[in-house]
Amino acid sequence: MAYRIGIIAEDDTDINVIHELIKKLARGKIFTIKKFSANGCGKLIGKCYQWSIQLKERGCDFLLVVHDLDEKQESQLRQKLEKVLYTSPIKKRAIIIPIKEIEAWLLSDHQAIEKAMKLKQNIGKIADPQSIGDPKRYLSELIYIKSGKTKRYLTKDNPKIAEKIDINNLSRCSSFMLFRDFIVQQLL
Numbered sequence: 001m002a003y004r005i006g007i008i009a010e011d012d013t014d015i016n017v018i019h020e021l022i023k024k025l026a027r028g029k030i031f032t033i034k035k036f037s038a039n040g041c042g043k044l045i046g047k048c049y050q051w052s053i054q055l056k057e058r059g060c061d062f063l064l065v066v067h068d069l070d071e072k073q074e075s076q077l078r079q080k081l082e083k084v085l086y087t088s089p090i091k092k093r094a095i096i097i098p099i100k101e102i103e104a105w106l107l108s109d110h111q112a113i114e115k116a117m118k119l120k121q122n123i124g125k126i127a128d129p130q131s132i133g134d135p136k137r138y139l140s141e142l143i144y145i146k147s148g149k150t151k152r153y154l155t156k157d158n159p160k161i162a163e164k165i166d167i168n169n170l171s172r173c174s175s176f177m178l179f180r181d182f183i184v185q186q187l188l
Contacts (some may be wrong), residue, residue, distance in 0.1 A: 003031040003187060006055030006090060008048055009066040012037045014102050016159035018066055018179075021105075024167040025183045034058045041067060045084055050090040062092035062186050064179070068101045094182040098177045103135035103158065108172050112164035113143070117157065121146040130173055 005022065010017045015035045022031065036051040038044035044067055052063055065081055074097055081095045101169055106113065107129035114123055123146055132138045140153040170176040 001030070003029065003060070003062075004060045005031055005033050006052070006058070006063040007033055007035045007059035008038070008044065008051050008055075008063070010038050010044055010068060013155045013158045014066050014068075017102055017106070018064060018096075020159055021165070021167065021170075021179070022160035022183055024165070026187055028041040029187045031187070032054070034060050041070070043052060045080060048081065048084050049088060052085060052090050052093075056089040060090060060139070062094075063088070063090040064094055064096055064182070066098070066102070068098045069097050069099050069175075070101065071128065074099075079120050092186060094178060096179045096182075097172065097175060099130040100132065101135045103139050104129040104132060105170055105173050105176055106158060106161045106165070107132065107135055107139060109161075109165045109169040112161050112166065112169075113139070114146075116161040116164045117143050117147065117151060117153070119143065119146045119151075120148045128172070130175065151154075 007015050007018055009018065019033050021099060034055050038047060048065060055063060067077060067081065067087065069077065077097060078095055085093060107126050110123040110125050123142060129135065135154070143151055143153040
């Protein structure tokens with residue numbers, strides 16, 4: 001059986017990161033991705049319901065909505081997204097809200113960053129990636145410094161880092177656990 005997963009996220013790099021992580025969790029199960037990229041968080045909430053209808057029409061079995069927390073209150077953001085999706089035709093769904101940004105998930109595996117970005121110097125384990133105020137900027141500065149100031153990080157590097165991630169390291173991010181549990185449950 002091939003699963004069809006609908007993903008709505010802020011941008012294509014987030015969708016590609018989620019795709020890489022699903023591959024690690026799927027453990028050989030066959031799945032396809034159908035997606036909508038909002039090109040920023042502003043359009044995501046407004047288009048989310050309509051996109052969920054279109055994803056259902058495209059045969060999606062379940063839905064993931066991925067929205068960075070940034071500086072918002074998690075409960076308010078989750079409530080707003082749940083309200084928008086209340087009558088969505090896809091009943092098996094999860095709202096995934098990475099604490100601050102999805103880059104915090106990437107920071108949970110320093111070795112994946114070192115390998116993917118071919119860094120000259122070791123980074124060292126980051127104790128609490130979700131406590132970093134601006135994970136994207138932190139990752140950028142870290143890569144620049146640890147590359148000997150020869151590499152510039154771009155968000156398009158995120159899927160490359162996700163591909164190298166040891167999925168067990170992500171368990172240090174509480175916001176990842178909802179995603180992991182949902183995917184594992186759906187792909188049983």
